Amino acid sequence: MEKIASVIIVGGGLAGLTSAIHLSKIGVAVILIEKNEFPKHKVCGEYISNEVLPYLEWLDIKVSQLTPTKISQLQFSTENGKSIKIELPLGGFGVSRFALDAYLYKKAVANGCVVIQDTVEDIVYNENQFTVRTSDNMVLKAEIVIGAFGKRSNIDQKLNRNFIQKKSSWLAVKAHYSGDFPSNLVGLHNFKGGYCGVSKVENDTINICYLADYDTFKKHKNIQEYQKDVVSKNPHLKLILDASTMLFEKPLTISQISFEKKRAVENGILMIGDTAGLIHPLCGNGMAMAIHSAKIASDLVGAYFEGEITSRTSLEKKYFKQWNYNFNSRLKMGRILSKILEKQKLSESLMRIVVRFPFVLKIIIRKTHGKPIIN
Template identity: 70%
Template sequence: MIHKQVAIIGGGLAGLTAAIHLSKIGIKVIVIEKNTFPKHKVCGEYISNEVLPYLSWLDLNIQDLNPTKISKLQFSTENGKSINAKLPLGGFGISRYILDEYLYKKAISNGCEILHDNVENVEFNDDEFTITIAENNILKSKLVIGAFGKRSNIDQKLNRSFIKKKSPWLAVKAHYSGNFANDLVGLHNFKGGYCGISKVENDKINICYLADYESFKLYKNVDDYQKNVLTKNPILKQIFESSTLIFDKPITISQISFEQKKAVENHILMIGDTAGLIHPLCGNGMAMAIHSAKIVSELIEKFYGDNIQSRTSLENSYNIQWNFNFKNRLRTGRFLSNVLQKTKLSKFLMQLIIIFPFLLPMIIKKTHGNPIQ
């Protein structure tokens, strides 16, 4: 085992960002990712500009990917009443299909080892991890970062508390062609959920929505559900009627949980959605994933540089920083998730925002951070 080594389980946005950071500072990195690239993922594909200084430090030139620049927000209730707001920091739209492959290639050029395989088990004994991948191949590592996404068989292996509870949420995503403003992100409420819409690169429209599974299963398929539920919101009706599906069919993911998760479990340092999933209505999940990769990488640098003396201190430091940066944002996200599940309360909140538009920027501020250097 090489002493200054980190194994990262999961090669999505958070995992690859951590790999690039750690390899940049001279730490050997092995990333285990079950999928190959490029690959579409269910994601809102909007990133707050708060991460741009950090991405620049990582030598990532996002402008090369031709992202859209987003500065405005439109918010609407079920009946189509809407308000518009300016996003305090603004952001950009980029598909995971393009972004993840870009990060993957950067990680490889930095010298990271990428294994395309499934992790069967992770055990911690005698101050080191044993990672079992397919066909009983074994990897050893001093440190492990968990970046395996919203839910995984590894969550079950670790017996994480959130995985035991059924979640009512399903997410659907697809790309479309059509007319939609380049600088706008739309957040549109419908009965049982909400829909986010914004442009990504190459003039494509990303439509991604979160739906209550109980209402969704009343319909035969995604198309029927969209026609009978989403388009009851006149704004969504106009968008769907004027847009053409680019994908063969929308992609979905079920059992999305907004339950509280632990940032450290079985000594694994969790980042991104693996550590905590913020409600998509907050529009800040991708930036949080990138920021969490930065936090964990900087602490690992201190650990291997002997500025953090023990694993316990490393884990405690990570918990403290995770809570400082994200705990309140996640709490706000869980509150919004609970509100959306209660029809009357949801309608009341949405109408309140329409009547008092200053509440919307306040919610945005509570779920976004400052520029990270």
């Protein structure tokens, strides 16, 4: 079976679905391929900066229908429990990926996107056309392919991307809980070998998601023991975990998370979201970046089909330039903060500085968040 579209999007996560909705809104024929069924819980912090709200409104995405929490404050703590609380300049909202992805999927289908549940096995680019083959022996052709296949994929290996050649020591764990936690607060808490984000999503549910160094994690028998012996050494996290009841049968995990630099265009494919670059969770802004990257790629692809961008080379150069302009400094700040917090003495020094001079934390927040995205 062979299908043809103007654009094929590989991956139906936050970035892929946002791009599909954008492109279909401006009249571009889109096929989106996603290997999993909708909806599905995902390992994610589930906090989104309000910087994306104007763009979501332009896409006719009514976030309020999902009854998200409204988040206005950040609490940051080091592993010994020293903490500071500060107002977030733009604020944000909390919504589960289970609810958000399901909503976006329905919106994409309503817009006329063709969504195929299948696994992409190969992407070949030749003579200005892509040929995409799936595990169900489907062949799809398009002039543009957008890569939205997440943090790590078999496609990365097929493309021989640099980051995939390096072993990563990071493991992420996420679960939903019931318990008492302020709805207006997002917590970012450091512990030995990792970081944990805590915030509420819809239905008064607490999302707890943390990133752990595998060398530290593997010394323990299981997640429960690790959380008790390591994560809970931060008194803020101990208080939250002790007073909360997990709603999942077991936590979700994902391994081999890489924060190595990635190229925004590989073999002609425009990469968006985590496929193009992953910001450290302690910066709390990966979901907003995914949405923003989808907008950048979709705007340029639209301009390409309108004839305003006259060549693929120009399209790729413009995307490289805009990706770097919007995200390079944010990703760099994430890497710097991570290195600081990995060392207890440095993290304590940073805490002393931000407690005495709170504007320093505000500067860090500005460096890891963007301005409102106006279409």
